[in-house]
Amino acid sequence: MRRSRLGRFGSRLQSRSWPRFVPRFVPRFLRCLWPDTLFGRLVMILAIGMFAGQVLTSTIWFDTHESRTLEVPARLFASRLADTARLIALAPDDAARRALAQQLGDPKYQIAWIAAKAPGVDATSTAGFRREPIVQRVIGDLIRGVLARRLGAPPEIRLLEANVHDDSGKRGGILNLFDSPMPTGDFHVQLKLHGTGWSGWLDVRANEGQADALTEPHSLALDYLVRIYLIRFTAVCVLAFIAVRFAVQPLRQLAKAAEALGRNIHRPPLPVTGPSEVRSAAQSFNAMQQQLADSIAQRTRFLTAVSHDLRSPLTRLRLRAEMLPDPVWRERLRGDLDEMEAMVTSTLDAVQGIEITETRHEIDLDSMLEGLAQDLREAGHAVSIAGRAGRPVPGYPRNLKRCLQNLLDNAVRYGERADVQITDTGRSVRIVISDRGPGIADAALRERVFEPYVRLASKEGTGLGLTISRSIAAAHGGTLTLENRAERGLDAVLSLPRED
The missing domain is CATH 3.30.565.10 (Histidine kinase-like ATPase, C-terminal domain)
Incomplete structure (x- = not known):
């Protein structure tokens, strides 16, 4: 069963169209860029992973940037709203308050007074309320803080809308942070006012801009892309390059040692330093080298002993050959004995000549x-x-x-x-x-x-x-x-x- 599975796996590897095996999580169009070395693969994985994490966390930056873009308009709007609330609170009745609200309003600052007991009106309705967890919370707390300082008491307020609005009327969105030459804030607030014997809600819709605060869209986009993405991605690649190079250095030393081992079995052992895995690999390599050296030394000793033992019978045969009466046979046997002795000697010399036992x-x-x-x-x-x-x-x-x-x-x-x-x-x-x-x-x-x-x-x-x-x-x-x-x-x- 294992052999058949291995055969199918090998056939699949041979049938692939790309030259090297790559993990399945790598997209097909990137497989041609997949490095063939462990060093390159680790650098690519670290760089892509950290860059992807940066892209995902950029959503927090967008929300924070939008809240900062709305900060100045929100403070201006809150100050104007506090002045409006103080004036309307001085009116004697609801009719006067409603008339004063109309007089204080303009196309970019629309005010409506809603009496608490007005028929058919629910000032606290949440219809159309936009839930923006970060922007809504930050801007709402900012407006409440300004109103509390200006009015002298924590107000009862509901922030129904707060977003960026550019000069062309385009609302919100990530791209609007870059292409708006004069970003302003859209606000929809309901503020509850009350006095002796009366209460009601002040419903305000406003578009508040940042006076003389011009944001260049191209410079903002370039600053964001260069400083946050390009520089950080370059820094990530440099750090990954240095870190991975430092991490795979023991593997390179091990590869060089393995290559040198084939040329000199008596080379100095690897230093046992570094992380535990590297130390374990170095110890195993040194143990293997020592075993190989002992095996070769044992083989040399064996051949030396055999060569020495063969010389005694060869010497006896040579003496007996000299005592043969027939000179022709004596000469033939002498030649065979010389050839045998030469082969034994050359075999031993070959073993000793191939083995490297001296220093470089x-x-x-x-x-x-x-x-x-x-x-x-x-x-x-x-x-x-x-x-x-x-x-x-x-x-x-x-x-x-x-x-x-x-x-x-x-x-x-x-x-x-x-x-x-x-x-x-x-x-x-x-x-x-x-x-x-x-x-x-x-x-x-x-x-x-x-x-x-x-x-x-x-x-x-x-x-x-x-x-x-x-x-x-x-x-x-x-x-x-x-x-x-x-x-x-x-x-x-x-x-x-x-x-x-």
């Missing part, structure tokens, strides 16, 4: 190649060196020397001479060792000769030299390839980087 140093390639070339010249071989490495290369001297020794030996043994060309690009050093031999025309065979114990029919040896050389090149972070020369011979191309 700065290597002078020019001196190393010149010393190897001089040894071959003294043995009667032709070796030439052209070019120089500008500065030392980091690596493992003993292993790198063995790699170059194998390549030079192959060149002089199978190609009559060795011509070395050194090219330094600053970031890497390219060493080409050319010979004058027959070469290897088949590209597949040129790759197969790097496998253990693979030899050409006309070649001698155990078939481990190139295997060891390529392993050493990989341990230095470099590459080793063979290229057939156009005229004659073979090029062994060794590339060594300066920075891992």
Whole structure:
């Protein structure tokens, strides 16, 4: 059942049209923008999440801004309403109050006096009452405060309407906060007045503006978008970039350590620092490295013991072969014994040569190649060196020397001479060792000769030299390839980087 589910899941992944698997919550049109790295994904998730939270909480800002826009008109309206209430309260009867209300009113300040016992009138009706939790509460408390200070007692008042009104008559709305060049306030208030033997309601509808207070719509919108959204979004992205970079730094160190582990099993262990998860991962990695090192050391000890144990029977066989009366058989058996001993020795040398047991140093390639070339010249071989490495290369001297020794030996043994060309690009050093031999025309065979114990029919040896050389090149972070020369011979191309 698990295998079938995994198969269906894998087929679905292969049938997707986007190149990388992305979570289902990411919209389809954004999947092409989904980063492929953990660093990029965390930054995007944090930035989008915090920006979305900012957009959602902007509704509070709009309500607060609207209440602040209405603050000055509300204070002006409340002061005028207090003066009106004091004048009407001085009138002797309802008729006089009603006439005075008409005289005090104008098109933007409409006043109506409603007697408490007037037939068919309910001054406390809530019909058409607009419930705006924030704006209604703030403006209502502001008007009540002004009236209480001006009238000397807390008034009984009902705020039925309070919103923004622009010069063109457009009411309320979020966009009206930006496109109104002269925002004013619309108010509808019912204020209860009472005296000795009488009471009634003063119903007032007013449109109060902010005198000489001009709000530029474009500057307000630009100020809001730039200061609240653009700057904050930029700050969020910068903080997310720094925070995520700091958070994923241990993962990068772990990846580099894992890459270096393949080249040097005896590299220094990871420092056990940071959060608990990072410390746990570092401890597990160090334990794995130690287990691998112990396993390789045990394998080397085993092969060394086998090699040592095989030398005793080989020595006895060699002695017995010397006592054979037939010289032909004696010579044949001697050759087989020599080949067996060479294979045992080369196998042990291969294991010891591939394993990195020394510390990393700065290597002078020019001196190393010149010393190897001089040894071959003294043995009667032709070796030439052209070019120089500008500065030392980091690596493992003993292993790198063995790699170059194998390549030079192959060149002089199978190609009559060795011509070395050194090219330094600053970031890497390219060493080409050319010979004058027959070469290897088949590209597949040129790759197969790097496998253990693979030899050409006309070649001698155990078939481990190139295997060891390529392993050493990989341990230095470099590459080793063979290229057939156009005229004659073979090029062994060794590339060594300066920075891992």
